[in-house]
Amino acid sequence: MATHNHHNRVIHAMFDDDHRLLDAAKVLVAQGIRIKEVYSPFPIHGIDPVIGVKRTRLAVVSFMFGAAGLSLALLGMWYFMIYDWPMNIGGKPSFSLMENLPAFIPVAFEFTVFCAAHGMALTYMLRNGTLPGMQAVNPDPRTTDDKFVMEITDADNQDLNADDLNTMLKNAGAIEINQKDLAR
Amino acid sequence: MHKEAAIRQALILGDKSYHDITVDVVGPIENKAPTAWYVLITIAGLIALWGLGCITYLISTGIGVWGLNKTVGWAWDITNFVWWVGIGHAGTLISAVLLLFRQKWRMAINRSAEAMTIFAVMMAALFPGIHMGRIWVAYWVLPLPNTFGSLWVNFNSPLLWDVFAISTYFSVSLVFWYIGLIPDFATIRDRMSKPLAKKIYGFLSFGWSGKAKNWTRFEEVSLVLAGLATPLVFSVHSIVSMDFATSVIPGWHTTIFPPYFVSGAVFSGFAMVLTLLLIMRKVMKLENYITIKHVEYMNIVIIVTGSIVGVAYLTELFISWYSGVEYESYAFINRFSGPYMWSYFAMMTCNVISPQLLWFKKIRTSLTATFILSIVVNIGMWFERFVIIVTSLHRDYVPSSWSMFYPTWVDVGIFVGTIGIFFTLFLLFARFFPVLALNELKTILKVSGEKYKNEDHH
Numbered sequence: 001m002a003t004h005n006h007h008n009r010v011i012h013a014m015f016d017d018d019h020r021l022l023d024a025a026k027v028l029v030a031q032g033i034r035i036k037e038v039y040s041p042f043p044i045h046g047i048d049p050v051i052g053v054k055r056t057r058l059a060v061v062s063f064m065f066g067a068a069g070l071s072l073a074l075l076g077m078w079y080f081m082i083y084d085w086p087m088n089i090g091g092k093p094s095f096s097l098m099e100n101l102p103a104f105i106p107v108a109f110e111f112t113v114f115c116a117a118h119g120m121a122l123t124y125m126l127r128n129g130t131l132p133g134m135q136a137v138n139p140d141p142r143t144t145d146d147k148f149v150m151e152i153t154d155a156d157n158q159d160l161n162a163d164d165l166n167t168m169l170k171n172a173g174a175i176e177i178n179q180k181d182l183a184r
Numbered sequence: 185m186h187k188e189a190a191i192r193q194a195l196i197l198g199d200k201s202y203h204d205i206t207v208d209v210v211g212p213i214e215n216k217a218p219t220a221w222y223v224l225i226t227i228a229g230l231i232a233l234w235g236l237g238c239i240t241y242l243i244s245t246g247i248g249v250w251g252l253n254k255t256v257g258w259a260w261d262i263t264n265f266v267w268w269v270g271i272g273h274a275g276t277l278i279s280a281v282l283l284l285f286r287q288k289w290r291m292a293i294n295r296s297a298e299a300m301t302i303f304a305v306m307m308a309a310l311f312p313g314i315h316m317g318r319i320w321v322a323y324w325v326l327p328l329p330n331t332f333g334s335l336w337v338n339f340n341s342p343l344l345w346d347v348f349a350i351s352t353y354f355s356v357s358l359v360f361w362y363i364g365l366i367p368d369f370a371t372i373r374d375r376m377s378k379p380l381a382k383k384i385y386g387f388l389s390f391g392w393s394g395k396a397k398n399w400t401r402f403e404e405v406s407l408v409l410a411g412l413a414t415p416l417v418f419s420v421h422s423i424v425s426m427d428f429a430t431s432v433i434p435g436w437h438t439t440i441f442p443p444y445f446v447s448g449a450v451f452s453g454f455a456m457v458l459t460l461l462l463i464m465r466k467v468m469k470l471e472n473y474i475t476i477k478h479v480e481y482m483n484i485v486i487i488v489t490g491s492i493v494g495v496a497y498l499t500e501l502f503i504s505w506y507s508g509v510e511y512e513s514y515a516f517i518n519r520f521s522g523p524y525m526w527s528y529f530a531m532m533t534c535n536v537i538s539p540q541l542l543w544f545k546k547i548r549t550s551l552t553a554t555f556i557l558s559i560v561v562n563i564g565m566w567f568e569r570f571v572i573i574v575t576s577l578h579r580d581y582v583p584s585s586w587s588m589f590y591p592t593w594v595d596v597g598i599f600v601g602t603i604g605i606f607f608t609l610f611l612l613f614a615r616f617f618p619v620l621a622l623n624e625l626k627t628i629l630k631v632s633g634e635k636y637k638n639e640d641h642h
Binding site: 111124 | 201202203206327333334335336337338339340341342344345348349351352355356359360363366367370371373374375386387389390391392393394395396397398399400401402403404405407408409412413415416419423426623624626627
C-alpha cells in the first residue's frame, strides 16, 4: 500500500490482559486504525472480527480429505476383494461391493478418519507456517507467557500520527509501547 | 466475558496469574530433576531392558517360548494387547469427548492422559507384532502388491480391521497431542536461557508465534479433531472386541461385546490416569491444578463405566443360560466353577464390587483410597481379558484337547517389561514435556480460577 508519510514504523503495543487488549483494539479500529497482527499466549476470544481475521476453512478441508479417504477406501476394497482376487472365505463369497459392504464399513470408517485428520493437520501446519525448522516471529518472548501484543504499521495506515496513537494506546491500558523505524 | 455459575467449584486453586501458570508448569523442566525421578527412571529403565531382552529372545527363538499350546493359542499376549489398548482409551476420551461436552476440568489432565494413551497404544501394538512370530514380515498386514499373485489381505477379517483401527487411533492421537503441544513448546522456547535447550524446544515448537489467525485455526483444528476422534475412540475398542465377537467360540460370540469392551476400556483408562496423576501432582507440586475435584470427577466416570461393565458381566452370564445353547452355558459355568474360577472372582471383585465404594463421597475424594482403587481396577481389567480369552479357549468342543495355560518366564518377562517401557516413556515425558496444557489452562483462569471466582461474588 502506498503511504504518504516518510516513516516506515512498526509499533508494538503490549498489554498484560487479554480483555484490555480486546477493548483497546475496538477503540483503535473505531478510529480507523488498522491492526496488523495480535500475538498472544492463548486465543483471545472475539478478537478475530475486530482485527479482520476471517473464519478459517480448515473444517471444509477436513471434510474434503475425509470424502477422498472414504472414496479411496471403498475403491481399494472393491478392487482387492471383488475385482482383482475374489475369495470365498468361510462360505462368504465376494459378490459385489454393495452386497459385501457391511464387512467393509470398519475399514472405510477408519480410513475416512485417517485421511480427514491427517489431511487437515497437514494443511493446518502448512497454512500456519508452523513446520519443523521454522523460526518464530513473535516480537517479544513474553507473548508466549502472559503478555499480549498488537502490531500496527505505517504500511497499513496512511498518515499515522504517532503521538495520538501513543496516547490512545496508553489510555487503553498499554503497559509498554515499542517503536521500530524500518529502513524504507 | 463468559461467566460460570457460583456453585461450580474452582478448577485452578490459589492466587494464580497467567505468569504463575507458566512458571508452575515450565519450572520443573528448567530445574534439576528431583532424586526421586532418577530413582524411578532407573527402576523403570531396568525393567524395560529386561522386557526388551525377553522380546529379543522371543523373536530370535520363536513363540514356542511362550506357554501357548494347541488349544490355547491366545493367552497373555492378547490379554496384554487388549489391556494396553483399553488403557489407551482415556487420553483421547478426555481430550476429545470432554472437549465436545465443554468440560473445563479436562484441561488440567488432558496432556498427560494423551501422553499415557500414546505410550499405552505403543505397548499394545507391540503384542500382535511379536505374536506374528516373524515380525520382519509385519508389513504383510498392509494391502501391498506382492509376488503371490497379488494376494491381498482379507478385508472381511476383524484382525485386519484392527490393523486399520489401531494405526489410525495411534497416529491421530499423536497428531492431536502434538498440535496441542506446539504452543506450549513455544512458551518453553521463549523462557529457556540455555542455548541447546532453547534450540531443541525452538525446533519442537515449529516456529509457533501465537498470531491471532494461528489461534483461530488452532481452535478450529482442535474442535474438528475432537469430533473425528470421538467416534474413533468408540470404534477402536469395538473393533478390538470384534476380534473375539465375530469368531464362533462360546464365550466370545456375543453381540454385547463392543459396548462392553468400550466401557471397560474407559474404566481401565481412567484408573491408569488416576494412578499416574496422583503421583505426578504430588511429585511435581501440581495440587493447585489437578485438584480433589478433578479426582472426584474421574472417580465418577469410573463408577459409571465400572457399573456398565458389571451389568455387562451379569448380562452375558444370564444370556448364556437363557440362550439354551449348551456350549455357551458351559463356557460360563466353566468360568465361575472351572479351574480358572480364581481369575473370574478376581475380576468380579476388582471390577464390579470395589468401584462401588466410590459412591461414598469420603472415599472418592480421598487420594489414598483412590490410588489403591485405581490399581485394583487395573488388576481387575487385566483379569477380565485373561478370563475372556483363556477360559473360552482352554476347554473347546473336543474334551480330549482340553488343556490349561501356564505362563512361562518369557510371558511374564514381556508383560512386566512393557510396564517398564511404559513408565520409562512416561517419566521422560514428565521430565521434558509440559505436563499440563498450560496455555489452554490460561483461557479458563478467569472463569474457573479460585481468585477470580471469589472476586466475582463478594
